[in-house]
Amino acid sequence: MISRVDLGEFLQAFLGEADEHLTHANAQLLAIDAGLKRGEPVGRQVRELFRALHTIKGLSAMVGVDPIVAIAHRMETVLRAADRTGGRLPNGSVDVLLQGIRAIEQRVRALHAGTPPAAPPQALLDALDALENDAPPIARAQAESLELDPAIAAKLGSLERDAIASGVTQGKRAISARFTPSAALARAGISINSVREKLGAIADIVKVVPIAMTPTASAPAGLAFGLVALTSSTNAAIAAAVGIDAASITVIAEAAASAPVTSEMALLPPEDADDDAGVRRVDMVRVEVVKLDDALERLSALIVSRSRLSIEIARLGSLGTDTRNLLALAREQSRQLRDLRGSILRLRMVPLTEVLDRVPLIVRGLRRSTGKSLRLDIDVGHAELDKAVAERIFPAIIHLVRNAVDHGLESPAERVLAGKSEEGALRIECTAVGNAQLELRITDDGRGIDRVELARRAGAPIPETEATLLALLCRPGLSTRDQASDTSGRGMGMDIVRRVVVEDLGGQLAVRSEIGHGTTFSLRVPLTISIVDAFTFECGAQRFAVPLSTIDEIVELDVATIATGPVRTASSAGTVGVLARRGQAMAVLRLDEVLGLPAAASASGRPKGLVVRLDGDSVAFVVDRMLGQQEIVVRSLADPLVDVAGIAGATDLGDGRPTLIVDLMALSALHLAQHATAHLSIPKERLS
Amino acid sequence: MTQALHVVFTVGNADYAVPASEVAQMESYEGATPVPGAASYVAGVIQVRGRVVPVVDLRARFGLPPQERTLDTRVVVAERAGRVVGLLVDRAREVVLLSEEQLKPPPPMVAAQSGGFVTATASLGARILMLVDVPKLIGEEQPHGQ
Numbered sequence: 001m002i003s004r005v006d007l008g009e010f011l012q013a014f015l016g017e018a019d020e021h022l023t024h025a026n027a028q029l030l031a032i033d034a035g036l037k038r039g040e041p042v043g044r045q046v047r048e049l050f051r052a053l054h055t056i057k058g059l060s061a062m063v064g065v066d067p068i069v070a071i072a073h074r075m076e077t078v079l080r081a082a083d084r085t086g087g088r089l090p091n092g093s094v095d096v097l098l099q100g101i102r103a104i105e106q107r108v109r110a111l112h113a114g115t116p117p118a119a120p121p122q123a124l125l126d127a128l129d130a131l132e133n134d135a136p137p138i139a140r141a142q143a144e145s146l147e148l149d150p151a152i153a154a155k156l157g158s159l160e161r162d163a164i165a166s167g168v169t170q171g172k173r174a175i176s177a178r179f180t181p182s183a184a185l186a187r188a189g190i191s192i193n194s195v196r197e198k199l200g201a202i203a204d205i206v207k208v209v210p211i212a213m214t215p216t217a218s219a220p221a222g223l224a225f226g227l228v229a230l231t232s233s234t235n236a237a238i239a240a241a242v243g244i245d246a247a248s249i250t251v252i253a254e255a256a257a258s259a260p261v262t263s264e265m266a267l268l269p270p271e272d273a274d275d276d277a278g279v280r281r282v283d284m285v286r287v288e289v290v291k292l293d294d295a296l297e298r299l300s301a302l303i304v305s306r307s308r309l310s311i312e313i314a315r316l317g318s319l320g321t322d323t324r325n326l327l328a329l330a331r332e333q334s335r336q337l338r339d340l341r342g343s344i345l346r347l348r349m350v351p352l353t354e355v356l357d358r359v360p361l362i363v364r365g366l367r368r369s370t371g372k373s374l375r376l377d378i379d380v381g382h383a384e385l386d387k388a389v390a391e392r393i394f395p396a397i398i399h400l401v402r403n404a405v406d407h408g409l410e411s412p413a414e415r416v417l418a419g420k421s422e423e424g425a426l427r428i429e430c431t432a433v434g435n436a437q438l439e440l441r442i443t444d445d446g447r448g449i450d451r452v453e454l455a456r457r458a459g460a461p462i463p464e465t466e467a468t469l470l471a472l473l474c475r476p477g478l479s480t481r482d483q484a485s486d487t488s489g490r491g492m493g494m495d496i497v498r499r500v501v502v503e504d505l506g507g508q509l510a511v512r513s514e515i516g517h518g519t520t521f522s523l524r525v526p527l528t529i530s531i532v533d534a535f536t537f538e539c540g541a542q543r544f545a546v547p548l549s550t551i552d553e554i555v556e557l558d559v560a561t562i563a564t565g566p567v568r569t570a571s572s573a574g575t576v577g578v579l580a581r582r583g584q585a586m587a588v589l590r591l592d593e594v595l596g597l598p599a600a601a602s603a604s605g606r607p608k609g610l611v612v613r614l615d616g617d618s619v620a621f622v623v624d625r626m627l628g629q630q631e632i633v634v635r636s637l638a639d640p641l642v643d644v645a646g647i648a649g650a651t652d653l654g655d656g657r658p659t660l661i662v663d664l665m666a667l668s669a670l671h672l673a674q675h676a677t678a679h680l681s682i683p684k685e686r687l688s
Numbered sequence: 689m690t691q692a693l694h695v696v697f698t699v700g701n702a703d704y705a706v707p708a709s710e711v712a713q714m715e716s717y718e719g720a721t722p723v724p725g726a727a728s729y730v731a732g733v734i735q736v737r738g739r740v741v742p743v744v745d746l747r748a749r750f751g752l753p754p755q756e757r758t759l760d761t762r763v764v765v766a767e768r769a770g771r772v773v774g775l776l777v778d779r780a781r782e783v784v785l786l787s788e789e790q791l792k793p794p795p796p797m798v799a800a801q802s803g804g805f806v807t808a809t810a811s812l813g814a815r816i817l818m819l820v821d822v823p824k825l826i827g828e829e830q831p832h833g834q
Contacts (some may be wrong), residue, residue: 542722595724637723640772641742641827644725644732650740656719658733659742678724 011111014063016286018108020054023357025052030216030360033094043087043162049097050079056104068107068284075100081132086166095125098364132158132512148176148252149325152226155209160228163206164253167230171268175203175231178211178659179244180224190243192225198242203231203483228252229644236539242387289387292348296530299337299344300633303531306330306337306653325372338631345528349384351436355394356380359401359428366405372423374405383430383438386528392504393440393525400442400521401426403494408446408519420445435550437507437526445518449473449511467615468510471673474498483524503665510615530634534661536607536627536653541596544623545632545651545661546610555581555609562588572672579609579620586611587668591621595646612664619668634661645670693786696817697764697780699746704777705786705810705817710723712736712767714780717757727827731776736765743774744826750805766822773826786819791819 035042057072075097082089103124107117119403156164164174179195191207199205206228215222231238239246294528313330317323356378363376368620385393409424410414416422427443454472455462463469476495502511507525526532533548574593579586588609592599609620632651635658637643646667650658695709713736720732720743729748733740743763747754755778763774791808793799798818799806808819 076717597724635740637733637740637742639742639773641730641744641773642723642726644723646725647723650721652735656735657718660721660723660733 001217009190014059014065015108015112015206016288018068018104021052021056021059022101022105022108022287023354025049025056028052028095029094029101029436030364032089032408033364036089036094038612041087041162041166042089043083043166046079046082046087046089047162050076050083052105053079061272061322064115065107065111065117067117069098070125070519070669071103071107071120071128072112074125074132078128078131080645088166088169089129096124096131096568099130124368148250149178149211149226151211152176152228155208155226156228160207163204164228164230167206170251172204172230172232174206174252174436175229175238175250176250177229177238177244178224179227179556180219182218182220185243188243195225195227195244199227199229199238202233202238202241203229204319204584205229207250236480256373287347292344292387292442295344296348300531303337303341303631303633304652304654306333307652308656309333309654311654341631345386345531348528350390351438352380352383352385352390354445355377355385355390356397356428359397362398362401363405363426370405370409371411372405372409372424373422374409374426375426377427377429380428380430383432384458384527385438387527387531388569389505389525389527389529392500393523396500396523397428397440397442399494399497399639400523401428403518404442404444404446408444408448410447414447415603418447422534434549436528436532437524439472440525442523443518443520447464448517448519449467449513450515465615466511467617467672469513470498470509470615474509497521502669505529508615508665531631532634533629534651535610536622536632536659537610537628538625538627539623540592540599542597542654543659545628545653545659546647546664547648547661548629550612550663550665552611552618554615554626555611555620557588557607557609557620559607559622577670581611581620584618586618588620588622589668591623591662591664591667591673594621594671595662610664612668612671614665619664620666621664632656632659632661692726692773694786694817694819695764695780696782696783696784696812697762697775699777700752703815703817704820705784706764706766706775706820706822708783710766710768710774710822712765715763715774716759717761717763717776718735719757720776734763735772736774739772741765741772741774743776745776746825747776747778749825766826768769768822770828771826775822775825784812786812786817794818796822813817 017497027618028045031045032042032049035045040374040441041234053072056067057076060066060068060072078089078093078097080251082093088623098125104119110117119658139244155289168174177199179192181192185191196205196208209226209228211224212217213222233245235249235251238244238249309330312325313326316326359378360376363374366372367374404426405424406678409426410418410420410423415424425443425445428440430438430440433439449469451462452471454469456473458472460472463472474494474497476493498509501507501523505525507523508521511519511526512522526547534545535548535554536543536545537553557579564577567575577590578587579588591597591610607624608626609622611618611620613619632653634649634651636649637647644662647659648663648666650660651661694705695708695711695714696703696705698704698728715734715736717734720734723730725741726732726742729745731743731745731748733742735741745754753822758778762777762780764777764780765772765774774784790810790812792810794806794809796803798809802818804819805824806818807821810817
């Protein structure tokens with residue numbers, strides 16, 4: 001059994017490694033599932049999964065976690081058998097293997113939580129044992145014909161090896177042929193292109209490998225080609241068809257019922273024989289997030305002291321000291337700090353694909369629980385996000401995926417009736433917005449949001465714009481179903497998605513929905529949240545900062561030109577004015593009024609308008625004076641006492657006291673929402 | 689007989705005490721950055737060792753009229769359950785050792801009038817110290833600001 005004392009030292013490392021291999025195993029299993037459904041060979045994935053489990057088993061044995069060893073061992077046995085047949089798995093394997101991985105995950109989680117993992121469920125072990133006995137008979141490749149040119153063997157990857165193995169199990173022969181180009185052959189019309197073409201007609205070419213050699217009379221170019229192919233034709237037939245010497249063709253593997261039972265993969269050199277210790281040699285270092293946080297924390301302190309330095313230099317300058325050299329030095333230091341910040345922030349970036357690698361698994365579960373048929377496409381390229389952003393946004397993505405499958409997509413029967421393909425489509429994609437933001441889109445081709453029905457449920461007017469539709473969807477407690485469904489009815493609601501995206505991350509959320517055609521939710525989030533470029537300004541005698549990325553433009557304002565429209569619902573958050581901007585009417589809000597600050601004592605300054613864009617509409621916030629632009633370290637105001645809407649956090653501009661960071665987007669949304677509720681006066685009981 | 693250190697502070701004309709185990713440090717007060725939209729008894733945020741900390745103005749919390757800050761004004765930085773909150777008080781100079789026997793339930797009328805802020809009283813010579821409930825002061829009974 002497990003003794004926590006013995007484990008302590010290795011446990012942390014073990015848990016980290018185990019998580020990584022489990023993630024990998026999950027990904028492979030899903031690929032196998034998808035491959036099998038499409039009838040594609042899954043040899044490579046089976047082998048990868050086998051390796052992942054082999055490693056998990058080895059690691060678990062090292063720290064003495066017997067229940068995991070027991071499960072992993074049986075899974076490994078099933079997969080080894082499958083690997084020998086080129087990746088053919090008995091029916092129902094994927095589900096049992098999935099359960100196996102779940103069971104291992106549960107036990108790893110238990111170890112995380114410091115409790116001893118439970119014994120493996122007997123039903124699971126029995127199911128795995130049953131699979132092992134169901135394994136198809138092992139096809140045997142002939143072991144005696146080992147004449148694979150080492151130059152060719154070295155170039156064969158696992159994909160090709162698997163292709164050879166699976167071809168052989170289907171009764172084909174794997175051959176290796178050599179073609180040496182020469183001027184004479186070229187005159188006869190025989191070149192590597194013709195050979196490739198003709199060989200391709202009677203065989204499946206697995207790989208063509210150029211082989212360099214010292215030029216001889218028979219190989220004047222100093223070059224030959226090794227061709228590896230799977231075929232059902234004889235050597236003579238191939239030689240005749242392709243125009244090469246039959247003697248240059250060798251059989252490297254073929255199915256032979258009489259062959260002795262040897263390790264069928266032995267004819268191919270093992271890819272790496274020493275993975276037993278579970279060591280994967282990659283150019284990577286695993287770093288705990290706390291260490292990254294620490295580095296960032298220290299950098300933040302440096303940036304704050306850099307700001308203090310600027311203040312001191314300015315003071316010296318105002319006393320008449322020549323500070324030109326100091327200033328130049330300070331500027332250089334700023335640039336260096338900026339570079340350092342870039343490198344540290346890059347360290348914290350995680351690929352979006354990694355963030356989303358559990359989505360297919362969740363969708364798989366949803367397919368079962370809803371009985372809907374759907375195709376999931378994740379196309380996020382190489383986009384990366386700060387770890388902290390990724391962690392916050394993941395639950396929101398999951399919610400939207402669940403919603404899409406549960407409410408968005410129709411049942412296969414409904415889809416056919418609607419003239420759509422039986423299989424629904426769910427797509428997750430992303431695009432970069434500038435170099436500081438990312439837009440993630442989650443699209444389904446389902447029934448779309450029924451605005452009339454939604455309005456009826458919420459007891460609100462039918463939303464006519466996308467902005468009002470979103471506002472209605474994000475109302476706390478709004479459910480689009482009579483009964484909370486098994487999948488979407490629990491957990492977070494759209495209001496929480498909005499909160500995460502808009503308030504926590506300072507991003508934007510949008511929806512586009514067309515009845516009968518589907519729905520798209522767009523989440524625009526910053527790539528990183530800890531250090532941002534910001535404008536600093538003064539308003540109501542208080543200093544504030546606002547992230548650069550949220551500001552569309554800064555406009556000069558002449559207060560006299562701001563008109564005030566009719567005021568039917570007065571808001572505590574200020575009066576809306578209207579201003580002409582490039583021939584368009586733009587709403588204007590006084591930030592001091594919105595924030596409830598005392599108006600600036602002197603009206604002598606030249607007020608500026610900070611323009612933000614909210615769902616396509618521009619809103620200008622009037623501030624008293626712009627102060628400058630600088631890099632700021634964002635500290636969240638997480639304490640409930642000061643966790644207020646419209647304030648994204650605080651920063652130290654170098655004076656040792658907090659300066660608030662305003663979220664103008666949230667403020668305008670809030671302003672709009674206040675008026676909306678004032679107009680609608682929704683009966684409370686209809687909201688629950 | 690168990691004894692525990694307590695931090696003693698003054699708000700208005702009364703002396704209060706909180707267990708020293710709930711106090712992280714004391715700071716002199718140079719003003720806080722007001723946070724628009726926060727409760728009226730929140731003076732704002734200050735920076736304590738690089739951390740941004742909300743400050744609860746105990747004069748406002750206890751229903752007393754505001755007073756100009758003086759050289760004596762202090763922020764008692766309380767730390768509880770991962771939250772760090774400053775308590776703005778008129779004066780805080782002493783740390784005393786109180787035994788359990790010294791702590792008495794507050795007179796019911798005092799307890800009722802304080803709305804549960806005062807959990808016990810202790811006499812220290814001629815003075816009466818009122819023990820206050822820090823979680824309650826910093827609004828833990830209202831998880832989502834209801």
